[in-house]
Amino acid sequence: MYKKTGKELNSLFLQKQISAEEIVAYFIKRIHAFEPSIQSLLSTLESRALEKARALDLKLSQNKPIGKLGAIPIILKDNMHMKGEKTTCASQFLKNYEAPFDATVTTLIEEADGIIIGKANMDEFAMGSSTENSSFKKSYNPWNLDYTPGGSSGGSAAAVAAMLAPISLGSDTGGSIRQPAAFCNLYGFKPTYGRVSRFGLVAFGSSLDQIGPFARSIEDIALMQEVIGGHCPYDSTSIPNSKEPYLNELETSIQGKVLGVPFSLLENIDEEIKNLFLDALEVYKSLGVKIVEINLDLIKYSIPTYYILATAEASTNLARFDGIRYGIRSPEAKTLEEIYEYSRGLGFGPEVKQRILLGTYVLSAGYQDAYYKKAQKVRSLIIRDYKHAFEHSDMIALPATPTTSFKLGSIQDPLKMYMQDIYTISANLAGVPALTLPIGFSASHLPVGMQLQGPLLKDARVLRFANHFAKATNFHQKLAPLFDKEAS
Amino acid sequence: MLNEEELKALEKLSRLRLTEGERVHLLKNLQNILASVKSLSELDTEHVEPCSHVLEEMQAPLREDESERTYPRELFLKAAPEKIAGMLKVPPVIKEE
Numbered sequence: 001m002y003k004k005t006g007k008e009l010n011s012l013f014l015q016k017q018i019s020a021e022e023i024v025a026y027f028i029k030r031i032h033a034f035e036p037s038i039q040s041l042l043s044t045l046e047s048r049a050l051e052k053a054r055a056l057d058l059k060l061s062q063n064k065p066i067g068k069l070g071a072i073p074i075i076l077k078d079n080m081h082m083k084g085e086k087t088t089c090a091s092q093f094l095k096n097y098e099a100p101f102d103a104t105v106t107t108l109i110e111e112a113d114g115i116i117i118g119k120a121n122m123d124e125f126a127m128g129s130s131t132e133n134s135s136f137k138k139s140y141n142p143w144n145l146d147y148t149p150g151g152s153s154g155g156s157a158a159a160v161a162a163m164l165a166p167i168s169l170g171s172d173t174g175g176s177i178r179q180p181a182a183f184c185n186l187y188g189f190k191p192t193y194g195r196v197s198r199f200g201l202v203a204f205g206s207s208l209d210q211i212g213p214f215a216r217s218i219e220d221i222a223l224m225q226e227v228i229g230g231h232c233p234y235d236s237t238s239i240p241n242s243k244e245p246y247l248n249e250l251e252t253s254i255q256g257k258v259l260g261v262p263f264s265l266l267e268n269i270d271e272e273i274k275n276l277f278l279d280a281l282e283v284y285k286s287l288g289v290k291i292v293e294i295n296l297d298l299i300k301y302s303i304p305t306y307y308i309l310a311t312a313e314a315s316t317n318l319a320r321f322d323g324i325r326y327g328i329r330s331p332e333a334k335t336l337e338e339i340y341e342y343s344r345g346l347g348f349g350p351e352v353k354q355r356i357l358l359g360t361y362v363l364s365a366g367y368q369d370a371y372y373k374k375a376q377k378v379r380s381l382i383i384r385d386y387k388h389a390f391e392h393s394d395m396i397a398l399p400a401t402p403t404t405s406f407k408l409g410s411i412q413d414p415l416k417m418y419m420q421d422i423y424t425i426s427a428n429l430a431g432v433p434a435l436t437l438p439i440g441f442s443a444s445h446l447p448v449g450m451q452l453q454g455p456l457l458k459d460a461r462v463l464r465f466a467n468h469f470a471k472a473t474n475f476h477q478k479l480a481p482l483f484d485k486e487a488s
Numbered sequence: 489m490l491n492e493e494e495l496k497a498l499e500k501l502s503r504l505r506l507t508e509g510e511r512v513h514l515l516k517n518l519q520n521i522l523a524s525v526k527s528l529s530e531l532d533t534e535h536v537e538p539c540s541h542v543l544e545e546m547q548a549p550l551r552e553d554e555s556e557r558t559y560p561r562e563l564f565l566k567a568a569p570e571k572i573a574g575m576l577k578v579p580p581v582i583k584e585e
Contacts, residue, residue, distance in 0.1 A: 100563040174553055194544050304525035324576055329569035336581050345505035354514050360502040374528050376538030414517050415524055431542025
């Protein structure tokens with residue numbers, strides 16, 4: 001049953017071949033068996049999930065209408081609120097914090113009868129590319145336990161790759177869904193900015209953050225987007241009239257469509273990844289897609305642009321963690337100033353501190369024009385490049401990452417770690433929808449992904465391009481061998 | 489280049505107390521990162537508008553000035569590290585002269 005997609009599990013449930021309770025109990029058993037070796041979760045919602053499942057079984061037996069996600073086990077990244085459950089953001093600051101309300105994605109999933117079974121490990125406050133910045137524990141890549149699952153949504157990716165659930169949600173500010181998806185042989189989708197509500201997602205870089213799904217099938221990605229992609233009045237950046245027919249459009253032909261490729265950006269990546277990427281382009285050619293060269297040279301400026309804008313926004317967003325309204329308070333603090341300074345000093349890890357300080361620096365008097373405003377202008381230039389590129393192409397193809405997964409502990413230099421996001425960050429800066437899809441394996445059996453980026457609001461088109469590739473190849477069906485077995 | 493004194497000023501601005509060890513480590517990192525972002529100055533942006541929202545046509549939405557959903561105070565106070573009589577507790581901020 002672990003090989004089944006979310007959609008397949010839902011069908012079995014609707015045909016009454018298996019109950020929701022059996023499905024949930026089955027995946028909880030897998031969590032007990034396999035979670036100790038991958039450490040992907042920060043909490044398991046066992047009794048809550050079983051209770052929901054039993055209620056759903058009753059609902060089906062009474063012939064009441066069942067939502068689109070009926071009986072599908074789902075895992076959330078631990079920066080999304082579920083009322084009464086912990087939201088820690090993998091930070092000591094929030095280690096005991098319980099959410100007082102549901103995130104919009106939580107509400108939508110539960111209204112659609114999806115069953116949330118756990119909350120996933122992540123880099124603290126979503127800052128990182130390896131999940132090593134979690135203040136609680138490291139997560140391990142199901143394809144090779146010496147390697148990182150990527151980050152910041154590393155727990156969400158590892159859990160789906162180990163088949164602890166068919167679908168999970170992550171958040172993506174600079175590549176935090178797409179890089180772990182590439183490292184774990186998954187689909188990982190960052191929708192158009194504003195497509196999925198950020199209400200109840202702990203904010204990192206508000207002009208860049210987007211929630212999106214991980215899955216092992218493109219239908220599951222489409223299904224999830226049908227449920228969570230919609231307007232939300234509680235998020236002022238939520239796009240009005242935001243529904244797209246994701247599932248219906250999957251089969252529409254892509255013959256004659258144009259795929260733009262910035263070939264000049266392929267120079268500095270692993271030869272293996274480059275070759276698999278070029279092979280993937282051949283698959284598209286065989287599907288009748290025309291490949292054209294496009295210019296996105298400004299992508300090389302996307303990392304400095306991002307590290308100014310994202311840290312500026314983070315320093316502002318994380319000001320709310322003051323030791324007064326929620327989170328921890330330093331027992332040594334005597335004055336109001338000390339409460340702020342000591343509590344934040346105690347509760348935040350080094351990467352978070354580094355980014356708050358950097359963000360404060362680029363926003364401070366005398367530096368704001370040189371750094372923050374400059375970066376906002378470069379962002380406009382990058383957006384302009386994307387607009388030009390989409391005048392000549394229906395879709396853009398890029399590698400997802402410059403390398404395959406790396407060994408835990410092997411990257412210590414922050415600048416080197418930031419390079420992980422060289423191909424992903426520009427989609428956040430431009431707001432465009434972007435998907436990682438599996439395209440093969442390295443000689444050392446580590447997954448390799450590529451990225452499709454579509455024009456603003458053309459999320460369904462991105463999924464359609466990926467669906468046709470999936471039908472011509474079988475990389476996405478390959479499962480992590482260590483977990484391709486029943487829990488005993 | 490960012491120096492130790494400026495870092496201490498940044499700590500104040502950020503309301504963040506670093507340990508001595510963190511200070512040494514972060515100073516070096518921040519210096520490297522700030523040096524690397526300097527590459528943006530290669531680009532001519534004199535006539536470019538700064539971007540603050542990717543969907544240009546979107547306006548900040550307004551709603552009627554009516555309260556709609558509220559949460560009970562107890563629920564939010566539950567998250568506070570120190571409270572007293574249904575309120576957040578902080579040290580005295582107004583001092584007697």
